[in-house]
Amino acid sequence: MSRDVTGTPQTSPPVLAAYSYCEAVTGQQAGNFSYGIRLLPTAKRRAMSALYAFSRRIDDIGDGTLDPESKRLRLEDARTTLDRIRAGDIDEDDTDPVAVALAHAVRRFPIPIGGLDELIDGVQMDVRGETYETWDELAHYCRCVAGAIGRLSLGIFGTVPGARDAARAPEYADTLGLALQLTNILRDVREDAANGRTYLPSEDLAKFGCSAGFHSALPPAGADFTGLVHFEVRRARALFAEGMKLLPMLDRRSGACVAAMSGIYRRLLERIAEEPTAVLRGRVSLPGHEKALVAVRGLSGYDARSVHRQTARGRV
Incomplete structure (x- = not known):
């Protein structure tokens, strides 16, 4: 060489x-x-x-x-x-x-390349049309298709020498992947339903009267769709709060990458929380200029500091 x-x-x-x-x-x-x-x-x-x-x-x-x-x-x-x-x-x-x-x-x-085997396992679950009764079952799927990507990415990022609790970095990277995937699932409920897929746990759907599924721009008759979305948003926020503990373990550029990607998804999650039924009318997204702003703030360290402040207040 x-x-x-x-x-x-x-x-x-x-x-x-x-x-x-x-x-x-x-x-x-x-x-x-x-x-x-x-x-x-x-x-x-x-x-x-x-x-x-x-x-x-x-x-x-x-x-x-x-x-x-x-x-x-x-x-x-x-x-x-x-x-x-x-x-x-x-x-x-x-x-x-x-x-x-x-x-x-x-x-x-x-790079722990076995994580890509996990991704293949997760996609095979999609091909089989599996559904999920509980959050624990859905979390297993999310770890395959998203948590594994977090752990693979950590192999590229590395952790800074002497980082506190660095042994837990793969756990935090995995959890951050779950937060991103749950946000994706909320965003895509209508699109997934059109493709014959349901990801949200059956017990959650039943709890909020949404077992009939999401096949139109209106919630199922008699359903508390807003309650369901807010319930899942709270779960995603908790996952973000835990997963973002990874940031102090990364060097500046790697931390900026994570802050940018997670920041975009956190903003998307909050937009869904503000208007839950919007996900039934089409894909909720952020404009390009807003994504670029989040990326710039990530590079400056703004989002990392913001995450720590919001985590302390329980708002992430």
């Missing part, structure tokens, strides 16, 4: 091209996450883009129009690719740029 004048290993042109492909995918499709990823230094930004591109590939299989058996086979192909990466069988001449970039990232950072 060649090195530059500082002794840093140089990245070969084929690997750089693979990373460029992954960064293009991230820029085009990552939406909320791209605002945080842009704040990272080059090596970490490339690695996160590779991780996102592979994760997106898995998600797209689950969300695609193939029949369940075809989806299952494609997910197994993805798992085989992970096995090849673990075995060191992907080199820079491989024809799959996402695999090339991810393999390089795994060699450079201590």
Whole structure:
């Protein structure tokens, strides 16, 4: 491996091209996450883009129009690719740029790649059409499809030397993933219902009279839909408050990335809380300029300080 004048290993042109492909995918499709990823230094930004591109590939299989058996086979192909990466069988001449970039990232950072196996497990749950009776059951699914991504990302971010409670960093990263995923679930209740999916726990739906599902722009007759949304929002806020304990353990740029991504989702959550029925009329989102503002504040450390203040007051 060649090195530059500082002794840093140089990245070969084929690997750089693979990373460029992954960064293009991230820029085009990552939406909320791209605002945080842009704040990272080059090596970490490339690695996160590779991780996102592979994760997106898995998600797209689950969300695609193939029949369940075809989806299952494609997910197994993805798992085989992970096995090849673990075995060191992907080199820079491989024809799959996402695999090339991810393999390089795994060699450079201590990424717990088994988290991508968990993501595949979670998408397989979607393909099987599983539903969830309790929060504990839904939390298991969320850990597969989102908590695992938090733990994988932590392998790229790393923790600062001497960080207090650093051993709990994977736990906090996992919890933050749950908070983001629960926010996604609230945002997408109408879209998921149209696709035949229900994620919110059955016991919660029954408690608020929403077992009939969400197939129109109006709540089910006699349902306390606002009560249901506020109940889940409180759960998500508690998850954010716990997960954001990760921030002081990260370096400035990694912390800014996390603060930006989580800040966007927390704002989205509060927008849903302000007008719960809006999620039945369409996808609730933030304008680009607001996302950019959150990202800038994350880089300045504003959101990190804000999180600590709001956590102390129990408002996150």
